[in-house]
Amino acid sequence: MTAMDLHIPGKGEETQPLKEDLERMKLWEVPPSFPPGRTLPSESESIRVLLAEDNVIDQINIRGLLERQGAEVVCAANGREAVDRFVAGSYDIVLLDILMQDMDGFEATSRIREKERQGSGQTTPIIALTAYSLRAVYDKCRSVGMNGYLSKPVSVCDLKELFIRLSGGIARDGIRDAAENAGELPVLDVNASLTNLGGDHELYRDIAAMFADHAPEIVEGLITALQAGDLTQAEYFSHNLKGMSANIGAKRLAELARTIHDSVRNDRSDGHERWIARLRDEYGRVTAAVAGVGEILSP
DSSP: OOOOGGGOOOOSSSOOHHHHHHHHHHHSSOOSSSOTTOOGGGGSOOEEEEEEEEEEHHHHHHHHHHHHHHOEEEESSSSSHHHHHHSSOOOOOEEEOOOSSSHHHHHHHHHHHHHHHHTTTTOOOEEESSSSHHHHHHHHHHHHHHHHHESSOHHHHHHHHHHHHHHTTTOOTOEEEEEEEESOOOOHHHHHHHHHTOOOHHHHHHHHHHHHHHHHHHHHHHHHHHHHHHHHHHHHHHHHHHHHHOOOHHHHHHHHHHHHHHHHHHHSOOOOOGGGGHHHHHHHHHHHHTTTTTHHHHO
């Protein structure tokens, strides 16, 4: 079972579930895995988390947020490595990106569940990490044995709610940010990103530096794929660009990457090179904005 088995609805199909479905889909049927009396990691002993994410900026972002909550985090770069680490260790919760190369989160979950059946029979909560809020994702996650999902980019509030739910508590009122107002998106919304990071300036600087290091390769890979008509690679690179852009608050670039991703996924015809000029232009704006972040957020 691979990520390619997941059907994302195209034009004319259902693209968003009902609001009440979205709320139910966030976390469903989470087993009571945590020991009695264990609550948020910042209020008790460390919770051990296995994080599988192949996007290095997403990985650093989520790991930083988890560690701020007092969690002990072990990282894996793909699903195959996650399965190996799961077998070799002991974890309270597993966070798996659903779209990873080598082995995706769906296949990794299936293998982890098989290992559990062969062992003690006890199950560990497995939460999907995904940029999609679609019924197709919900159904796929449930079918392989996942317990819920978190939408990316993940915020500190998302993780706090997750730990509350897993420890048998009730989510706080208003813990999730309201949906963004429609209108012109900013080139770089540092304040919104800092809110997601719990106000951690140092973590934001680290993520911005990682963006500066890795984004050029992703952008050039996307441009090359668009020029060559390689829609599979274009889908992969646009997905990664969308996530890393959202993490630093580059909302316009993230939205452009999402548009390109949807375009190449839903329309397998030629002509996608039309995005290249706009992509170069918007990426240039973000690069200039990120270059000034160090001075703005200097200690």
